[in-house]
Amino acid sequence: MPDSSPGQRLRTGRLKLNKKQVQVAHEIHKASSTYKSWEQNRARPKTFQDIINVCAATGISIDYYISGVECETKLTDNQQRAIDAVDGLPEEFQEIFIKMLEDMAEQLTKT
Incomplete structure (x- = not known):
């Protein structure tokens, strides 16, 4: 069963890394209002590259962001x-x- 919403998954990842929204926004070269809207599920990243970037910045996998289910396969x-x-x-x-x-x-x- 999927875990929460995409925005909540971003927020959870960000908080685990002790980052502020403005830090993530800066890392992914987006306005803080844009990133905030993603966390609040008012908008979604427009490109796959945006998804890659935001997942990397929040420490979550793309699988988890999209589906809410963590991929079982972990890389060594x-x-x-x-x-x-x-x-x-x-x-x-x-x-x-x-x-x-x-x-x-x-x-x-x-x-």
Whole structure:
């Protein structure tokens, strides 16, 4: 069963991080009135990038924000490090890097 509303989930995440609404708004480059309206369920983020940003700033997952149900699968620290490393690369290098990893994994599983 979903937990509360999207706005309440943002608020709960923000409070767990001891942040003020104005801090979150500043982090996601939105007016504090915009972020406040999201918490109060008077409006919703307009783009997926806004959802990504607000979830990161409030420490909640996108799954949890959208559905109210926390995803059961958690990333290990190494998995998150790999994602962060790839994410920092230009897009054209991301594909190359992923292909390299896939090839390495295939070679390692053959031995």
